[in-house]
Amino acid sequence: MNLKRLSKISYMSLIYGFLYFPILILIIYSFNDSKYSFAWKGFTLNWYHQLLDNQELLEVALNSLIVAVVSASVATLIGTLTAVALYRYHFFGKKVLYGLIYILIMSPEIVMGISLLILFIALSMPLGFWTLLLSHITFCIPFVVITVFGRLSGFNKAIIEAAKDLGASEFATFRLVVLPMLMPAVIAGWLLSFTLSMDDVIISFFVTGPNFQLLPLKIYSMVKLGVKPEINALSTIMFVITLIMVIIAQSLLREKK
């Protein structure tokens, strides 16, 4: 193996190592039978058990789950329709919409967070479940649009024409032909939205209310108080869930049409 190749492989391994090392440490120590020390004291599932006993945490986790499932679903619905509309039709402000979607993905979340806060206060909406839901849907939509639109771009236009040629209306074409073919991308969009929602800190930070806590925010406040093994366990669980979702989403997007 020549030097050039070796250095290339080393470099890439180094970067991959950098990316994953801290997480691996986190996961390993969630099984470490030691409260404060970092020396390995034995394998234990203690911290995970403690998590399950923690009523408050479970409730917060459930909150996050509900918000994630609902926002992912609504965002996927709106996002898919948007992607199809962008692909199929010419309408007023289409180019602007395009740009807006991309800008939304690029924009710093803090700006979105506080501007939404201002909106909700101006509308006199109590901060809590509904404001969280609306906000999460909003920041998930662009990702669904991009995911679904990406799949649509490779579409054989003739197939849509064939459906119309055979007598199908716009909606029937969408329902019977386009949507089934888009399903993998739609599901991938849902999964990615789910992870985005579950993991969101910044926007949720601003639009949540005192009566409704989300998991990432709970973790945030816990972490500020210091490192604890329960947090390790909790983080590991969240990481693994997200990991699974992303892997499934990616394999769906990779499928040959």
Place this chain on the structure above:
Amino acid sequence: MRANHLFSFKWFSAGLIWFWLGLFVLVPLLMLLTASFLQRGETEFVKFAFTLENYQRIFNPIYLDVFWNSFYLAAMTTLFCLLLGYPFAFLLARVTGKYKHLLLLFVIIPFWTSSLIRTYAMVIILKTNGVMNSFLQWLGLIQEPIQLLYTPAAVVVGLVYSLLPFMVLPLYATIEKLDMRLIEAAKDLGARNVRIFWSIIIPLTMPGIIAGSMLVFLPALGMFYIPDLLGGAKALLIGNLIQNQFLSARDWPFGAAVSIILVLVMSLLLVLYYFSILRNSNNRDKVGL
């Protein structure tokens, strides 16, 4: 099912997205802009009186310091991400074979997983009795644990750690599209690798560089929880400032003004981005690609 012209699928889907984005993105943004020109209210959040004092306050040395500090840290982060990420993206794009999608997946995973958790993992490593210190001691490089956490360096490391995938992915996308024939042509004409890199590869991948930089620089300014966890009370970056003004100091107009500055920075970068794309496509037309 025949759709009549009043309810048409096309108008429904187009209308829906415009309604949603209009209400939840455009209107709030306008409100933000408006708020930045208002005065702070006593009992309520704002008082409807026009003022420029929020923007004037930004020029107060204390705040200018914060801005300067933030831009500096964010720039450092972006630079490191670029230095680390570009070679990585380049190598990744050139990989052939069946493992490529797996390698790509391993970059995408950190992209989607919670950066809060990953920052927390960084805390574990950098804390006084943490992994890094233990490791350095074990190596014999230091006798006692050193202060790694709660330093500007820690913030940069944390930011780079969180945002590196955000640099790699756009770079990868652009580098993948690079037409290798151009490089072959340059080699054929006698250019050395270094020359090829600077005169051909960098300009052609500029859109990716700018996109990646945007995806790193802007969040670096705004992700308040990273400086909060890794830099402690000392680190006051733009993100923390905004958060602070909105939740503790309850000076919404000022917070809004600072946010608008962020938006302006983003707009500037966007303009740069489109400009680079335009330049690239012009060049392509001229070269006959």
Place this chain on the structure above:
Amino acid sequence: MSDLVIELKQVCKSFDSIAILKNIDLEIKKGEFLTLLGPSGCGKTTILRLLAGFETPSSGTVLINGEDMLKIEPEDRHINTVFQSYALFPHMSVFDNVAFGPKIRGVPKVEISTQVMEALRMVKLEHLADRKPAQLSGGQQQRVAIARAVVNKPLVLLLDEPLSALDYKLRKEMQIELKQLQRRLGITFIFVTHDQEEALSMSDRIAVMNAGRIEQLGTPKNIYESPNSLFVARFVGESNILAGEVIKVDDDCVEMRLENKIISLKNTKNFQVSQSVNLLLRPEDLHVYDEEEGIPQEPYLHGIIEEVIYKGTTVDLLIRLDSGKQIAATQFFNEDDPKLDFRMGERVFAGWLEGWEVLLPSEAAENSIPLSP
């Protein structure tokens, strides 16, 4: 009651101010097999799309069964298309693909089954009803596309270069099958192709198109034997084109000077003296004689064989005329001349039966002949 199923009246179509179709007038009869023939970019596919409803004319009228189609969407027209890429729905089985049209129209389930199986039987695919398109060969996918279209018993079937993706042998088979299918169904077929052999073998009438205009509309025999322009002559079959000038006109005879010879032919097109003309001779119409065999009775040209190309059923000869121009002649092996034996450098006569030539007035500029893209 008109027997015209389609009428195009002064139809023009432009994209981004580039004119694709220029004043197209076309009448298509019920039950006929009409082919739109022409090179890429001539507008033939655009006409198809106009008929299907995927494009609207920039000006002019499209009538189907006498009805103006201006405001009528593709899904509301009694026309079906067989797409070049087949465009089968990948997530549906062959059966469901074919059943799509009837299902949309609300045909009862039991009847759908009957109709679909009948259509599949017609294309000999009834045993593959449960397969998905990805599991079929190109030829089979093609037949599914046809079945999917004809099951709806449309007024007109539009076929957009449906055979272009098939290999030669399969193509020939499908050409015959399509022709038989059309006869059996009695549906009007409008077929688009750039392959002139295909057009000649399948069509009742051919519309030869060039740069947005219909150059000639006629039966295959008409088009082949009496092309009315250089473009048609060149595009359909091979043709030698010789330039000449009329020097004398009689009642029914015209004398012209071309290739340093004086040739006398029938005056079929009312030529005038000193008019420039083109003489078109198909290679297969030329008889090539040895010099020793004596001067032929028919009109002829004089030259030397430059190239002999053996092609199995024929021998192609490239002859350099005394005037310097090169012409091609195709000789068939047959009982009259078992000894077809030509050598390079031989001096020969190339003659033809009077009347088998085509005389055309000279065309203004060579831009009527398209450059191949």
